[in-house]
Amino acid sequence: MTKEITVTINGEEHTHEVESRTLLVHFIREIAELTGTHIGCDTSSCGACTILIDGKSAKSCTILAVQVNGKNVTTVEGLATTEGVHPIQEGFKENHGLHCGFCTSGMMMRCVELLENNPNPTEEEIRWGISGNLCRCTGYNNIVKAVQYAGAKLRGDELPSTEPVFVE
Amino acid sequence: MIQCKTSKEIGGMGHSVKRKEDDRFVHGKGTYVDDIQLKGMLFMDIARSPYAYAKIKNINKDLAMAVDGVLAVITGKDLEQYNLHWMPTLMSDTQMVLPTDTVMHQGQEVAAIIATSREAARDGREALVPGIEYEVMKPIVDPFKALDDDAPLLRPDKEGQKDNQAWHWEVGQKEETEKIFAEADVVVKEQMHIPRIHVASIETCGIVADYDKVQNHLTTHLTTQAPHAIRTVIALVAGHVGLTEEKIRVIAHDIGGGFGGKVPVFPGYVIAIAATFLIGKPVKWIEDRSDNLTNSFARDYHITAEMAGTKDGKILASRMKVLADHGYTDGAANPSKFPTGMFSIGTGSYDYKHAFMEADAIYTNKPPGGVAYRCSFRVTEAVHAIERITDRFALEIGKDPAELRSENFIKKEDFPWQSPTGWEYDSGDYQAGLDLAMKTVEYDKLRVEQKAKWKEGKLMGIGLSTFTEIVGAGPSKDFDILGIKMFDSAEIRVHPTGKAIARFGTKSQGQGHETTYAQIIAEELGIPSKDIQIEEGDTDPAPYGLGTYASRSTPTAGAAAAIAARKLRDKAKKIAAYLLEVSEDDLEWEPGKWFVKGAPEKAKTIQELVFAAYTNHPQGMEGGFEATHYYDPPNLTFPSGAYICVVDIDPDTFEIKVRRFVAIDDAGHIINPMVAQGQVHGGLTQGIAPAMYEEIIYDEDGNALNGTLMDYLVPTAVESPNWETGHTVTPSPHHPIGAKGIGESPTVGAPPAIANAIIDALRPYGITHLDIPITPYKVFKALKEKGVLDKDITGFEA
Ligand code: FES
Ligand code: FES
Numbered sequence: 024m025t026k027e028i029t030v031t032i033n034g035e036e037h038t039h040e041v042e043s044r045t046l047l048v049h050f051i052r053e054i055a056e057l058t059g060t061h062i063g064c065d066t067s068s069c070g071a072c073t074i075l076i077d078g079k080s081a082k083s084c085t086i087l088a089v090q091v092n093g094k095n096v097t098t099v100e101g102l103a104t105t106e107g108v109h110p111i112q113e114g115f116k117e118n119h120g121l122h123c124g125f126c127t128s129g130m131m132m133r134c135v136e137l138l139e140n141n142p143n144p145t146e147e148e149i150r151w152g153i154s155g156n157l158c159r160c161t162g163y164n165n166i167v168k169a170v171q172y173a174g175a176k177l178r179g180d181e182l183p184s185t186e187p188v189f190v191e
Numbered sequence: 192m193i194q195c196k197t198s199k200e201i202g203g204m205g206h207s208v209k210r211k212e213d214d215r216f217v218h219g220k221g222t223y224v225d226d227i228q229l230k231g232m233l234f235m236d237i238a239r240s241p242y243a244y245a246k247i248k249n250i251n252k253d254l255a256m257a258v259d260g261v262l263a264v265i266t267g268k269d270l271e272q273y274n275l276h277w278m279p280t281l282m283s284d285t286q287m288v289l290p291t292d293t294v295m296h297q298g299q300e301v302a303a304i305i306a307t308s309r310e311a312a313r314d315g316r317e318a319l320v321p322g323i324e325y326e327v328m329k330p331i332v333d334p335f336k337a338l339d340d341d342a343p344l345l346r347p348d349k350e351g352q353k354d355n356q357a358w359h360w361e362v363g364q365k366e367e368t369e370k371i372f373a374e375a376d377v378v379v380k381e382q383m384h385i386p387r388i389h390v391a392s393i394e395t396c397g398i399v400a401d402y403d404k405v406q407n408h409l410t411t412h413l414t415t416q417a418p419h420a421i422r423t424v425i426a427l428v429a430g431h432v433g434l435t436e437e438k439i440r441v442i443a444h445d446i447g448g449g450f451g452g453k454v455p456v457f458p459g460y461v462i463a464i465a466a467t468f469l470i471g472k473p474v475k476w477i478e479d480r481s482d483n484l485t486n487s488f489a490r491d492y493h494i495t496a497e498m499a500g501t502k503d504g505k506i507l508a509s510r511m512k513v514l515a516d517h518g519y520t521d522g523a524a525n526p527s528k529f530p531t532g533m534f535s536i537g538t539g540s541y542d543y544k545h546a547f548m549e550a551d552a553i554y555t556n557k558p559p560g561g562v563a564y565r566c567s568f569r570v571t572e573a574v575h576a577i578e579r580i581t582d583r584f585a586l587e588i589g590k591d592p593a594e595l596r597s598e599n600f601i602k603k604e605d606f607p608w609q610s611p612t613g614w615e616y617d618s619g620d621y622q623a624g625l626d627l628a629m630k631t632v633e634y635d636k637l638r639v640e641q642k643a644k645w646k647e648g649k650l651m652g653i654g655l656s657t658f659t660e661i662v663g664a665g666p667s668k669d670f671d672i673l674g675i676k677m678f679d680s681a682e683i684r685v686h687p688t689g690k691a692i693a694r695f696g697t698k699s700q701g702q703g704h705e706t707t708y709a710q711i712i713a714e715e716l717g718i719p720s721k722d723i724q725i726e727e728g729d730t731d732p733a734p735y736g737l738g739t740y741a742s743r744s745t746p747t748a749g750a751a752a753a754i755a756a757r758k759l760r761d762k763a764k765k766i767a768a769y770l771l772e773v774s775e776d777d778l779e780w781e782p783g784k785w786f787v788k789g790a791p792e793k794a795k796t797i798q799e800l801v802f803a804a805y806t807n808h809p810q811g812m813e814g815g816f817e818a819t820h821y822y823d824p825p826n827l828t829f830p831s832g833a834y835i836c837v838v839d840i841d842p843d844t845f846e847i848k849v850r851r852f853v854a855i856d857d858a859g860h861i862i863n864p865m866v867a868q869g870q871v872h873g874g875l876t877q878g879i880a881p882a883m884y885e886e887i888i889y890d891e892d893g894n895a896l897n898g899t900l901m902d903y904l905v906p907t908a909v910e911s912p913n914w915e916t917g918h919t920v921t922p923s924p925h926h927p928i929g930a931k932g933i934g935e936s937p938t939v940g941a942p943p944a945i946a947n948a949i950i951d952a953l954r955p956y957g958i959t960h961l962d963i964p965i966t967p968y969k970v971f972k973a974l975k976e977k978g979v980l981d982k983d984i985t986g987f988e989a
Binding site (some may be wrong): 101103108121122125157 | 207214215218219220228310369395450480481627631701736843855864865866868869870876907908915916917935
């Protein structure tokens with residue numbers, strides 16, 4: 024069974040005939056050809072596929088494309104604007120919040136919503152807030168720093184140091 | 192403190208330069224294998240065996256062929272016609288690409304379905320599965336039963352194979368060690384299992400195989416940590432059908448984490464290559480997560496560890512006996528002379544003269560593997576055993592484990608040090624690391640607090656691990672994989688305008704080579720690291736090398752980069768002498784320029800000298816500014832670490848909370864402190880993972896019980912504590928830049944620190960050992976067995 028749907032991704036309309044079983048993540052990656060959204064599992068566990076639907080984070084591997092007909096989707100490719108990168112992108116780069124980059128798109132999308140709901144989260148709130156997203160490389164310390172940095176930037180506060188801190 | 196020799200602008204070693212690769216990743220512009228879309232590309236799916244051991248009676252291909260979009264079904268019998276149904280493993284064992292008659296583990300590939308879309312391939316698979324008939328046999332799951340008289344012979348295909356033993360290995364002084372054990376005051380012994388785990392990189396494995404029939408040329412876009420070695424293996428497997436090595440190009444684009452899991456050649460790769468070869472269209476295969484978790488593995492060592500010593504705490508000897516469950520074939524990726532990898536590092540950081548280690552590898556009906564999990568060839572197993580048994584020894588004689596370690600450390604003036612198992616440790620200062628770790632956690636205060644807590648019946652523990660790693664494989668006299676020597680390479684080309692490109696035989700999977708290799712070259716040549724582009728992973732342009740695993744990139748390719756850069760610095764010196772009209776002996780180097788001794792205003796910058804190499808070089812000198820080096824290390828490098836973990840265990844739920852974890856690493860000179868620290872953080876989380884959460888569990892029929900990310904517990908940010916890290920710096924004396932490698936130390940060193948802490952918390956109740964992963968339920972069970980608890984909790988078995 025197929026159905027024609029229109030999904031707005033990063034402000035651009037994509038109208039396509041899709042099989043009703045087509046997953047949103049495949050629609051984004053293969054039909055809209057935005058491959059920044061990744062797939063890391065088959066049980067909705069890893070969060071590599073996280074995107075925003077009408078501003079709320081969601082795992083796009085767990086949603087059918089037909090379910091977002093008429094909705095607004097934001098992917099990692101939609102974070103930066105002509106003004107420059109989004110504070111969360113800057114936060115991840117400046118604080119070494121990524122290694123292989125595979126979890127990063129989904130992780131950042133989740134963090135965008137996290138900071139929208141809670142502009143100045145504690146470390147504990149950040150850790151619980153991203154607990155639906157797995158990262159196998161970074162050990163999370165620097166992801167926490169990246170979110171704190173982005174939070175400060177979004178609030179217009181003084182930016183925390185990005186130098187690595189060692190025990191001495 | 193890390194000292195920098197270059198300015199921030201040059202950005203050589205010691206600067207926390209921000210990573211160059213990150214711009215593409217934070218914009219979602221990385222290129223991972225599943226991102227590759229080629230014109231006319233077909234999709235492959237794989238039907239797998241539901242049984243651990245069975246004969247294949249029939250495969251009714253028609254069921255799949257009837258599905259819309261399915262173009263072909265490939266079975267072992269099809270591949271047999273081309274003699275492609277078996278392939279060598281990196282350990283010179285053999286592995287089925289697809290079975291012709293018998294399946295050897297649950298989840299083994301049985302048939303591949305090629306179709307015009309991913310969905311059609313999946314539909315074909317679903318249709319095919321009921322059409323595969325099996326005759327189920329009783330599998331061997333428990334390796335301890337594999338050598339029983341009535342055990343079936345699992346590998347009759349191997350000539351001369353009489354039982355289910357793959358190999359036996361031993362090293363050390365058997366008789367002297369036995370004598371010491373017989374006469375020693377104190378002997379301790381524990382039986383340990385290091386479980387089956389999986390690296391679970393967030394990207395699974397995959398390939399886009401693209402064969403051009405007209406040109407007889409194969410391009411594979413592949414998730415591989417060792418592209419060059421894989422090209423050679425493909426040529427060895429498929430050379431007889433005309434795919435010789437010059438016709439093969441392996442490209443590893445961005446890789447979403449490797450950790451050792453992307454070193455081997457998996458059957459899916461070979462089937463996809465066979466399919467594109469036969470059909471002439473590109474074929475994509477991306478492994479499912481569940482297939483990924485249940486089709487290869489790391490560890491699975493059963494170790495009997497023993498230590499002998501004196502009552503006052505002098506270690507005299509150690510003994511380790513391993514039963515290694517390899518599944519149905521030895522699919523590990525160790526250097527060929529080392530079937531147990533670097534397990535023989537298991538005498539640790541301690542000064543004693545006698546040890547004996549042996550291992551027996553066993554075939555069972557489980558998936559093959561034995562690859563690393565962020566570990567230099569079985570070092571983690573060895574370190575776990577020695578660090579656990581050292582603690583056990585301290586417990587036995589009633590000595591503080593920190594004190595016992597200090598008293599037995601190899602002293603910094605005793606390096607180079609010959610280990611009883613044949614290694615020459617290059618350098619170390621173990622006490623310095625331990626001192627810093629103890630000072631940071633305030634060790635003595637913690638012990639006082641612990642005593643008070645114990646009095647109140649609270650469970651608090653402090654665990655140490657003071658380990659020595661062995662990485663950087665390796666010297667060509669001893670180290671090869673399938674006969675190929677384990678050197679690695681760097682090629683630097685500097686363009687006329689002073690900007691450079693450098694290519695390597697290694698392949699980053701997140702380690703940040705694009706940044707750190709550039710810093711090494713910047714350090715040696717004075718060209719700013721931002722002006723140096725790094726490329727790896729494409730076998731056509733890059734020089735040959737054995738790849739990135741076992742923390743070998745900095746020790747081998749990093750050294751190659753430094754030496755190639757020094758060749759160029761020498762060339763620059765000749766040009767400078769010519770331009771400045773002085774003798775070479777009158778010149779002195781400062782990062783970025785050659786100048787005349789005593790007259791620093793008479794100088795030529797590296798950029799001017801490079802330009803001259805293209806525009807105005809001395810007659811008779813070769814033009815251009817390029818150098819290549821293949822680095823054959825004289826020895827391995829021996830990073831070390833001192834880790835301390837503090838845990839609190841909830842007396843009601845037995846939840847284990849890591850209160851603090853301090854990791855002091857010594858990796859010699861550090862190239863980029865930010866990146867090195869990031870490696871330590873990540874490695875520590877991959878250390879807590881097997882210590883507390885991860886294990887692939889099999890039932891007695893050989894079914895993997897937790898083959899998805901829902902029940903195989905990869906730590907999230909909540910389980911992962913805030914890591915506190917630092918370093919001491921003891922440069923490797925034989926390495927060109929004094930570096931040792933860092934990526935794996937934390938994964939190697941953390942599990943025993945955590946296990947020791949948890950067991951230390953339970954010490955008042957007579958508990959001397961628990962196998963990892965140590966879960967709340969295991970703690971509960973151990974306390975229950977000791978008669979400490981009157982309550983009961985059930986339902987958590989396996
Ligand atoms: S791909 Fe893993 S949660 Fe969506
Ligand atoms: S950076 Fe590799 S999985 Fe997060």
